[in-house]
Amino acid sequence: MKVTALFVTAILSCATVGMADDDTTTAATSDFVKPDSWEAFVAYHQRGGDFGAWESRGKTVKLWEGIPGGLDYTLSFTISLAHDGKNMLQTHYMATSTGQVISTGSILRYWDNKSKSVLSSHSGFDQGQLYTGHSELVGIDASTQTTKWKYTEDSRGKTADFFLTIQRKGPNKRWEVHQLASGGEPWNYEVVRATASAADPGLGRRALQRLRGLLRRRR
Numbered sequence: 001m002k003v004t005a006l007f008v009t010a011i012l013s014c015a016t017v018g019m020a021d022d023d024t025t026t027a028a029t030s031d032f033v034k035p036d037s038w039e040a041f042v043a044y045h046q047r048g049g050d051f052g053a054w055e056s057r058g059k060t061v062k063l064w065e066g067i068p069g070g071l072d073y074t075l076s077f078t079i080s081l082a083h084d085g086k087n088m089l090q091t092h093y094m095a096t097s098t099g100q101v102i103s104t105g106s107i108l109r110y111w112d113n114k115s116k117s118v119l120s121s122h123s124g125f126d127q128g129q130l131y132t133g134h135s136e137l138v139g140i141d142a143s144t145q146t147t148k149w150k151y152t153e154d155s156r157g158k159t160a161d162f163f164l165t166i167q168r169k170g171p172n173k174r175w176e177v178h179q180l181a182s183g184g185e186p187w188n189y190e191v192v193r194a195t196a197s198a199a200d201p202g203l204g205r206r207a208l209q210r211l212r213g214l215l216r217r218r219r
Contacts, residue, residue, distance in 0.1 A: 034118075035118065035137075042081065044140065053076065055194045056190060057074050058190075063179070063187045064126060066127050066129055071102060072096060074095060077090060077092035089106065092106075103126045106123060120134065121134055122153070131156075133153035135149045136149065146167040148165050151164050161181035162180055164176070164177075165177040174192075175188070175191070176190075
């Protein structure tokens with residue numbers, strides 16, 4: 001599961017931002033623009049209230065190579081700045097109601113001077129097996145508050161490309177659409193800001209510690 005987390009435009013400072021309708025098809029016709037700097041990318045997240053702890057509940061869709069469909073899940077993830085603001089870190093933890101770990105991992109975003117783009121490295125475990133990946137920011141449509149990423153994942157000996165789309169639906173709600181670049185059934189789900197107790201910043205650290213522990217056991 002790659003949550004991702006959320007996401008900027010070169011006209012950030014002068015754009016008047018409006019909320020989009022609930023019809024998720026608007027993302028398909030959005031006019032995505034890349035940020036012109038890392039500072040603009042970070043500012044977009046700060047202004048939109050994207051940092052902090054988030055959660056979601058639902059049933060998995062057969063989309064990712066390492067995650068079967070039909071599992072009832074609870075997802076928690078945190079987004080924060082790291083390394084003196086030079087990186088953006090997202091960690092996630094997904095499990096069933098019985099405590100079975102479905103997915104855990106992290107995303108590290110940064111500014112690539114060569115491509116003048118925001119890039120990300122992904123890694124973690126889906127159902128106990130390692131996945132890795134990388135993504136590039138396609139852009140953000142300020143008018144619909146929608147961000148789009150192109151993501152490539154390697155898992156269980158297979159490589160696949162995805163589009164990850166995140167739309168703000170208010171200060172405490174997001175709508176995410178994950179879909180294979182080749183098409184097919186998407187995974188749509190709502191994300192809400194976590195409660196005060198779940199928003200403990202230690203949650204992000206603990207998720208990262210769980211990932212490190214799994215990595216050590218595989219050595």
